[in-house]
Amino acid sequence: MTAAIETVSQWTSHGGTQGVYKHVSASCQCDMTFSAFVPPQAKSGPCPVLYYLSGLTCTHANVTEKGEFRAAAAKHGIIIVCPDTSPRGAEVPDEDVYFFGTGAGFYVDATESPYERHYNMASYVSDELPGIINSAFPANPDKQSIFGHSMGGHGALVTAMRNPGKYRSVSAFAPICNPSETEWGANAFSKYLGAGQSAWRAWDSLALIEDGGRLDEILVDQGEADEFLESGLRPWLLEEACKTAGIALTLRMQPGYDHSYYFISTFMADHIAWHAERLK
Amino acid sequence: MTAAIETVSQWTSHGGTQGVYKHVSASCQCDMTFSAFVPPQAKSGPCPVLYYLSGLTCTHANVTEKGEFRAAAAKHGIIIVCPDTSPRGAEVPDEDVYFFGTGAGFYVDATESPYERHYNMASYVSDELPGIINSAFPANPDKQSIFGHSMGGHGALVTAMRNPGKYRSVSAFAPICNPSETEWGANAFSKYLGAGQSAWRAWDSLALIEDGGRLDEILVDQGEADEFLESGLRPWLLEEACKTAGIALTLRMQPGYDHSYYFISTFMADHIAWHAERLK
Numbered sequence: 001m002t003a004a005i006e007t008v009s010q011w012t013s014h015g016g017t018q019g020v021y022k023h024v025s026a027s028c029q030c031d032m033t034f035s036a037f038v039p040p041q042a043k044s045g046p047c048p049v050l051y052y053l054s055g056l057t058c059t060h061a062n063v064t065e066k067g068e069f070r071a072a073a074a075k076h077g078i079i080i081v082c083p084d085t086s087p088r089g090a091e092v093p094d095e096d097v098y099f100f101g102t103g104a105g106f107y108v109d110a111t112e113s114p115y116e117r118h119y120n121m122a123s124y125v126s127d128e129l130p131g132i133i134n135s136a137f138p139a140n141p142d143k144q145s146i147f148g149h150s151m152g153g154h155g156a157l158v159t160a161m162r163n164p165g166k167y168r169s170v171s172a173f174a175p176i177c178n179p180s181e182t183e184w185g186a187n188a189f190s191k192y193l194g195a196g197q198s199a200w201r202a203w204d205s206l207a208l209i210e211d212g213g214r215l216d217e218i219l220v221d222q223g224e225a226d227e228f229l230e231s232g233l234r235p236w237l238l239e240e241a242c243k244t245a246g247i248a249l250t251l252r253m254q255p256g257y258d259h260s261y262y263f264i265s266t267f268m269a270d271h272i273a274w275h276a277e278r279l280k
Numbered sequence: 281m282t283a284a285i286e287t288v289s290q291w292t293s294h295g296g297t298q299g300v301y302k303h304v305s306a307s308c309q310c311d312m313t314f315s316a317f318v319p320p321q322a323k324s325g326p327c328p329v330l331y332y333l334s335g336l337t338c339t340h341a342n343v344t345e346k347g348e349f350r351a352a353a354a355k356h357g358i359i360i361v362c363p364d365t366s367p368r369g370a371e372v373p374d375e376d377v378y379f380f381g382t383g384a385g386f387y388v389d390a391t392e393s394p395y396e397r398h399y400n401m402a403s404y405v406s407d408e409l410p411g412i413i414n415s416a417f418p419a420n421p422d423k424q425s426i427f428g429h430s431m432g433g434h435g436a437l438v439t440a441m442r443n444p445g446k447y448r449s450v451s452a453f454a455p456i457c458n459p460s461e462t463e464w465g466a467n468a469f470s471k472y473l474g475a476g477q478s479a480w481r482a483w484d485s486l487a488l489i490e491d492g493g494r495l496d497e498i499l500v501d502q503g504e505a506d507e508f509l510e511s512g513l514r515p516w517l518l519e520e521a522c523k524t525a526g527i528a529l530t531l532r533m534q535p536g537y538d539h540s541y542y543f544i545s546t547f548m549a550d551h552i553a554w555h556a557e558r559l560k
Contacts, residue, residue: 011538011540011542011543012503012505012535012536012537012538012542012543012546013537013542013543013545013546014545014546015546018542065345065346065541066345066346068348068351068545070348070545070546071348071351071549223292225292255292256292257292257293258291258292260291261345262291262292262293262298263291263292263293265293265294265348265350266292266293266294266295266350269351
């Protein structure tokens with residue numbers, strides 16, 4: 001049984017329906033909000049689903065308003081689902097920084113108090129939310145893919161590697177490739193997962209690859225003018241790990257582009273077309 | 281001599297440059313902010329310019345973030361310029377309603393005190409801003425067109441009619457076709473232009489057409505689920521006036537669409553392609 005889903009708002013757009021929905025999440029023990037675009041092709045049958053995981057500080061709204069994904073999704077007949085980046089609410093523990101707590105769930109399942117009750121974004125994104133989508137939307141449950149930006153780009157890589165066979169394809173915009181070795185990730189992982197770095201390896205894309213995690217292929221776009229390139233993203237580490245592991249990574253360095261939605265929206269249609277090929 | 285233009289922010293996007301700029305406006309006697317997208321084609325020569333006038337409550341930012349115009353502008357090699365909707369600043373007279381004053385300049389030149397000093401959006405949009413664009417951007421001054429949404433859709437129609445030969449083409453999303461007969465317009469016109477309705481006729485698209493104003497052709501998209509269709513927009517009045525006057529209006533009623541950017545962004549690429557044909 002799926003819990004009740006409340007329609008927060010709905011618009012006709014690009015021939016389909018863009019909606020924002022709310023439900024009580026069992027994984028996160030709070031209300032969770034997500035957006036979903038259902039393309040016009042859904043009128044004649046179930047459509048593949050592409051999950052988009054957002055970056056630090058975002059909600060579903062940033063990509064829904066600025067991501068420019070609907071034209072391509074309507075062209076290829078793909079449902080686009082955009083979850084929130086963390087649990088939220090008065091009862092959810094938080095800190096007053098942008099890179100931890102609210103807006104910064106890092107797509108892990110927390111084990112440490114006081115975070116383990118609510119911060120279970122991994123289960124939410126890979127299990128609970130697809131359950132809702134597959135039962136309440138015109139979705140083909142056998143055809144799903146995943147992508148995302150920054151913290152969410154990393155979340156897409158990790159979610160796909162931790163769930164072999166669940167996603168047809170995975171891509172990322174400017175992913176945090178090795179969060180354990182960044183200030184953002186080390187802070188979050190130590191609080192969500194404990195101080196022992198061995199527990200972090202199951203939630204870090206680079207460590208996962210080193211420990212045998214595999215993907216058939218990965219598409220990554222990365223802006224060369226990204227202000228977080230050296231301090232937080234470091235795609236060259238992913239490139240090296242994929243080379244060693246024999247994973248087909250297409251890493252496209254994009255001159256002049258930064259970390260914003262002006263970058264993401266530029267390559268959005270490309271990524272959707274790439275996933276569409278693999279969701280056929 | 282053009283006054284100094286300050287670059288507020290700039291991003292690489294869709295192969296071109298999206299910027300936000302600020303300058304002291306002679307028409308509006310205050311700082312004015314606008315956005316401009318310069319497509320990649322500008323590297324090899326001057327490009328046509330398409331001005332987008334926004335609706336009530338908006339600034340340059342709404343369409344810049346949500347309008348999804350850059351892909352089409354980059355494809356067709358067109359500069360897109362998005363001005364603000366009114367003068368702004370501590371010294372600019374205002375009222376605490378959304379349909380007058382700040383965010384609601386209605387693209388007129390005010391004649392009444394205390395508005396006549398700052399509220400000169402007509403001169404700003406049709407004269408001062410093109411002067412800046414043509415001198416500071418890689419623009420072809422002989423090729424400009426204009427479009428807009430709601431108050432700005434009407435602004436585009438009026439600006440083009442009041443400046444014969446200045447614009448190659450004009451289109452609108454959900455324009456306020458006959459503002460004099462709406463609560464929004466009557467309130468604004470009485471304060472900007474005075475209580476005598478005869479002065480309003482020079483700033484109302486329907487009255488302008490009745491009084492001999494002409495355009496070669498007009499493209500209008502209008503959502504059938506638009507919440508302001510009856511109370512504020514009334515495209516059937518424009519249809520009738522154009523029919524009587526022999527103006528080639530293409531009015532496309534779009535089932536299911538409302539007044540939001542989810543509607544505008546759906547038909548944005550169509551409008552840009554239509555203007556591109558006429559800017560060749």
